[in-house]
Amino acid sequence: MDAFIISIGEELLIGQTINTNAAWMAAQLNTAGIEVKEIRVITDRHEEILDTLKAAADRADLVLITGGLGPTRDDVTRDVLCTFFDAELVMNRQVLDDITVFFKQRGRTITDINRNQAMVPDKARIIRNPYGTAPGFWFTQAGKSFIAMPGVPYEMKEMVSKHVLPALLEKEREKYIVHKSVLTHGIGESYLVDLIGDWENNLPEEIQLAYLPSVGIVKLRLSAKGKNEERLREIIDREVEALKRIIPEYIWGFDSDTLEGVVGSLLRERGKTVCTAESCTGGYIAHRITSIPGSSAYFSGSIVAYGNQIKTGLLHIPQDLLESFGAVSKETAENMAESVLKLMNSDYAVGVTGIAGPDGGSEEKPVGTTWIAVSSQNKTFSHKYQFGDNRERNIIRASNAALAMLRELINES
Amino acid sequence: MDAFIISIGEELLIGQTINTNAAWMAAQLNTAGIEVKEIRVITDRHEEILDTLKAAADRADLVLITGGLGPTRDDVTRDVLCTFFDAELVMNRQVLDDITVFFKQRGRTITDINRNQAMVPDKARIIRNPYGTAPGFWFTQAGKSFIAMPGVPYEMKEMVSKHVLPALLEKEREKYIVHKSVLTHGIGESYLVDLIGDWENNLPEEIQLAYLPSVGIVKLRLSAKGKNEERLREIIDREVEALKRIIPEYIWGFDSDTLEGVVGSLLRERGKTVCTAESCTGGYIAHRITSIPGSSAYFSGSIVAYGNQIKTGLLHIPQDLLESFGAVSKETAENMAESVLKLMNSDYAVGVTGIAGPDGGSEEKPVGTTWIAVSSQNKTFSHKYQFGDNRERNIIRASNAALAMLRELINES
Numbered sequence: 113m114d115a116f117i118i119s120i121g122e123e124l125l126i127g128q129t130i131n132t133n134a135a136w137m138a139a140q141l142n143t144a145g146i147e148v149k150e151i152r153v154i155t156d157r158h159e160e161i162l163d164t165l166k167a168a169a170d171r172a173d174l175v176l177i178t179g180g181l182g183p184t185r186d187d188v189t190r191d192v193l194c195t196f197f198d199a200e201l202v203m204n205r206q207v208l209d210d211i212t213v214f215f216k217q218r219g220r221t222i223t224d225i226n227r228n229q230a231m232v233p234d235k236a237r238i239i240r241n242p243y244g245t246a247p248g249f250w251f252t253q254a255g256k257s258f259i260a261m262p263g264v265p266y267e268m269k270e271m272v273s274k275h276v277l278p279a280l281l282e283k284e285r286e287k288y289i290v291h292k293s294v295l296t297h298g299i300g301e302s303y304l305v306d307l308i309g310d311w312e313n314n315l316p317e318e319i320q321l322a323y324l325p326s327v328g329i330v331k332l333r334l335s336a337k338g339k340n341e342e343r344l345r346e347i348i349d350r351e352v353e354a355l356k357r358i359i360p361e362y363i364w365g366f367d368s369d370t371l372e373g374v375v376g377s378l379l380r381e382r383g384k385t386v387c388t389a390e391s392c393t394g395g396y397i398a399h400r401i402t403s404i405p406g407s408s409a410y411f412s413g414s415i416v417a418y419g420n421q422i423k424t425g426l427l428h429i430p431q432d433l434l435e436s437f438g439a440v441s442k443e444t445a446e447n448m449a450e451s452v453l454k455l456m457n458s459d460y461a462v463g464v465t466g467i468a469g470p471d472g473g474s475e476e477k478p479v480g481t482t483w484i485a486v487s488s489q490n491k492t493f494s495h496k497y498q499f500g501d502n503r504e505r506n507i508i509r510a511s512n513a514a515l516a517m518l519r520e521l522i523n524e525s
Numbered sequence: 526m527d528a529f530i531i532s533i534g535e536e537l538l539i540g541q542t543i544n545t546n547a548a549w550m551a552a553q554l555n556t557a558g559i560e561v562k563e564i565r566v567i568t569d570r571h572e573e574i575l576d577t578l579k580a581a582a583d584r585a586d587l588v589l590i591t592g593g594l595g596p597t598r599d600d601v602t603r604d605v606l607c608t609f610f611d612a613e614l615v616m617n618r619q620v621l622d623d624i625t626v627f628f629k630q631r632g633r634t635i636t637d638i639n640r641n642q643a644m645v646p647d648k649a650r651i652i653r654n655p656y657g658t659a660p661g662f663w664f665t666q667a668g669k670s671f672i673a674m675p676g677v678p679y680e681m682k683e684m685v686s687k688h689v690l691p692a693l694l695e696k697e698r699e700k701y702i703v704h705k706s707v708l709t710h711g712i713g714e715s716y717l718v719d720l721i722g723d724w725e726n727n728l729p730e731e732i733q734l735a736y737l738p739s740v741g742i743v744k745l746r747l748s749a750k751g752k753n754e755e756r757l758r759e760i761i762d763r764e765v766e767a768l769k770r771i772i773p774e775y776i777w778g779f780d781s782d783t784l785e786g787v788v789g790s791l792l793r794e795r796g797k798t799v800c801t802a803e804s805c806t807g808g809y810i811a812h813r814i815t816s817i818p819g820s821s822a823y824f825s826g827s828i829v830a831y832g833n834q835i836k837t838g839l840l841h842i843p844q845d846l847l848e849s850f851g852a853v854s855k856e857t858a859e860n861m862a863e864s865v866l867k868l869m870n871s872d873y874a875v876g877v878t879g880i881a882g883p884d885g886g887s888e889e890k891p892v893g894t895t896w897i898a899v900s901s902q903n904k905t906f907s908h909k910y911q912f913g914d915n916r917e918r919n920i921i922r923a924s925n926a927a928l929a930m931l932r933e934l935i936n937e938s
Contacts (some may be wrong), residue, residue: 123553125562127548127550128880134540135544138540142539148538150573151537151538151565152565155562295845302638321599322535326544394815395810395811401807402809402829403916403920405883408832412835414808415828415829415832416815416826418820421870422837435763464535472759500656507587
C-alpha cells in the first residue's frame with residue numbers, strides 16, 4: 113500500500129511550525145509496511161486542496177490529510193472534502209454529544225461555532241476526538257482511503273494510533289519494511305564507500321542501502337521490503353554481521369543509539385565511573401554524558417579548564433609542561449585526563465584540548481587542531497585530530513571523538 | 526515572488542528525519558517577503574524529481590531544491606537537473622580546487638568519487654560550498670530561478686544566507702516585511718497576554734504580533750509589511766519602545782540574541798570573568814557560554830560536581846552543610862557559587878543544584894526542584910525554581926534561568 117500525506121496550514125509555509133506531524137505519520141506508516149510516496153505542504157485555499165486531493169488519489173491508495181478542520185473561517189478542509197466526494201453536511205448526534213461533554217468537562221459554554229463542528233460529510237466514517245472538538249473523517253472511494261484529521265499533534269496522534277493504524281493493519285497483512293541502521297565514527301562517507309563497495313554491490317536485491325552523514329558520524333541504513341517479516345529480519349541481520357566483519361573498528365552502535373548512551377551502558381554494566389577535563393569542548397562532553405537519565409550512577413564530574421590558570425591551579429598541570437609543549441598538545445591532553453582521574457577518583461577520564469576557533473589558530477596549530485586523551489587506572493592513550501574551522505561543529509566532532517575513544521578504552525579493559 | 530520548496534530524500538519519507546530544512550528556508554523566504562506556495566517531499570527517483578520540477582516551474586518563480594547532491598549512487602539530483610535543463614556535465618576547475626583544498630585541510634586523500642563532484646551542469650551558476658564537497662547549482666530559465674543545494678543543514682544554510690538570499694533581495698525591491706523579535710524570560714505566555722493585552726489591541730494595523738514560546742522563553746515577534754521599509758522600521762521601533770516600558774523586567778534581548786551571547790557581551794564590555802559550579806545542569810551552562818566565539822576572554826572554567834564527594838572534595842562545600850540542608854538547597858547553591866568564585870578567582874559565578882529527573886525526586890523535593898545562585902565579589906543571591914518532569918527541558922530551563930540571573934547581577938553591579 114502506498115501513502116500520500118497532505119499537510120494543510122499557512123504556519124508550515126512561513127516556517128513558523130516545523131512539520132513534525134508528517135514525520136511522525138511517515139514513521140508510523142513505515143513501521144506498518146506502508147510506503148509514503150510523497151508529502152505535500154499546502155495553504156488552506158479551496159482550489160489548492162482540491163488539486164492536491166486529485167494528485168494524491170492518482171498516486172496512492174491511502175491519503176492522510178491534517179489541518180484545516182478547526183471551527184474558524186480559515187478552516188476549509190471539510191468543505192473541500194464535500195466538494196471532492198460530492199457529499200452533504202449532516203448533523204451527527206454522536207459528535208454533538210462528544211462536543212457537549214468536552215465543553216461541560218471544562219466548565220465552558222458551547223457556542224454555535226462549536227456546535228457547527230457536529231455537521232459532518234454524510235459519506236464519511238467519523239473518527240471521534242477525545243482531546244478536541246473536531247472529529248476526523250474517513251472516506252473510501254474506489255478502494256482508496258482518504259483520512260482527514262485535525263492538525264493539533266496530540267489529537268492527530270491519538271486518532272492514528274487508536275483508529276487509523278489498527279484498521280489499516282487489519283487490511284494490510286502481506287507487506288513489511290524492516291530497517292536497521294549501523295552507526296559509524298572515524299571514517300568519512302567516501303572512504304566508507306571504498307571499504308564496503310563490494311559488500312554493497314553484493315547486497316540481496318530486497319535490501320536498499322543509504323549513507324546518512326552527520327557531523328563526524330555516518331549512519332548506514334539498510335532497508336528490506338517483502339512479505340515475510342521474519343525472513344527480512346534474517347537477511348538484514350546477516351548483512352549487518354557481514355558488515356561488522358569488514359569495518360569492526362568504525363561501528364559503535366545501531367539504530368537510535370547515541371555515543372553517550374552506549375558509553376553510559378558500558379559503565380553501568382561494569383559498575384565503573386568516568387569524569388572529564390575539558391578545554392575546547394567547554395563542558396559539552398559532560399553535558400552529553402549527563403543528558404542520559406541515571407548518569408549520576410557513573411558520572412563523577414568535570415573540570416572545565418578554559419584558562420591556563422585553571423589548568424595549573426585546579427587540574428595541577430605542571431606550568432613547565434604547559435610552557436614546553438603548549439596548552440594544545442599530546443602532553444597536556446594526557447596530563448589533563450590523568451590528573452582529573454586522580455582528583456575525582458574515577459575509573460576512566462577524558463582530557464580534551466584544542467582550538468575550537470574561529471580565532472586562536474597559528475600556522476603550526478591551525479583552528480581545529482585538537483588533542484584528545486582517555487585514561488584508566490593503568491593506561492592512557494591520545495590522538496590528534498584536525499577538524500575544520502566551524503566552532504560549533506568542532507565542539508561536536510571533538511565530543512564524538514572523545515566518547516568513541518572512551519568506548520574503545522572501556523571495551524579494551 | 527512565489528517560491529516552491531522541493532525536499533528530496535528517503536529519510537524524510539520514512540519519518541527518520543524531520544524536515545527542518547524546509548521550515549528554515551520558508552522562514553528565511555518569508556522574512557524576505559517571498560511567499561512559499563508549497564513544499565513537496567519526494568524520494569530520489571529520477572521520474573519523480575522530474576515531475577516535481579515541472580509542477581514547481583508551473584507554480585512559482587523560485588524553486589529551492591535540497592538533497593541528492595552527495596557523491597554516492599543514491600544521489601541523482603544532478604543528473605535529473607541535466608535532463609530537465611538539457612545540460613551537460615563539465616569539469617569545473619574552481620569546484621575541483623575547492624574539493625582538493627577541503628580534503629587537504631583535513632589531511633585526507635581525495636578519491637575519484639569526490640573528484641566526480643567537480644563535474645557540474647554547464648548551464649548552472651555554481652554556489653561554492655565551504656563546508657562540504659557538493660556545490661550548489663543555480664539555473665535560470667524563462668525568468669525563473671531553480672536552486673539546488675545539498676541537504677546537509679549547515680551547508681544549505683550557508684549557501685542560502687550568503688548567496689541565495691542576498692541575490693534574491695537584489696531583485697525584489699518593492700515589497701518589504703520587517704520583523705523585530707522581543708525576547709522575554711521568567712513569564713509564561715498566558716501571563717504575558719494579560720500584561721500586554723492593551724498594547725497588543727492598539728497596535729497599528731500594519732503590525733502583526735506572534736507569541737512564540739520555547740522552553741522558558743517567550744519570543745514576541747512583530748512583523749510589519751508594506752512598501753516603505755524605513756517607515757515600517759519606525760513604527761515597529763516605536764511599538765517595541767512602548768513594550769519595553771510595560772515589561773522591562775522580562776526583556777533580555779532582541780531578534781537572534783541568545784542569553785549566553787548577551788551575558789558574554791556584558792562581560793567583555795566590562796572586562797570581567799565568570800565561572801560555573803554545576804550539578805544538575807551537568808556542564809550545559811559552561812557549554813552554552815563557551816559556544817560563543819571569543820568566550821575564552823571572559824570564561825574561566827567550571828566544576829561539574831555531580832557526585833557529593835566532588836562537591837565536598839573539589840568545591841569545598843562543608844560536609845555538614847550538605848547533610849543539614851541537602852544537596853538541593855539554597856545553602857548548597859549559594860555555597861557552590863561562592864566557592865567556585867574563589868577557586869577560579871573570577872568576578873562572577875553561577876551555582877546550580879537540582880533534580881533533573883526522571884528519578885531522584887521526593888515528596889518534599891519533587892523532580893524539577895532546582896536552586897540557582899549567582900555570586901559576585903560582594904553579593905550572592907539565589908532563587909528556587911520548580912520545573913517539570915522532563916530531564917532535557919529541565920536542564921535547558923535551569924540554564925536559561927541561571928544565565929538570566931547572571932545578566933541581572935552583572936547589570937546591577
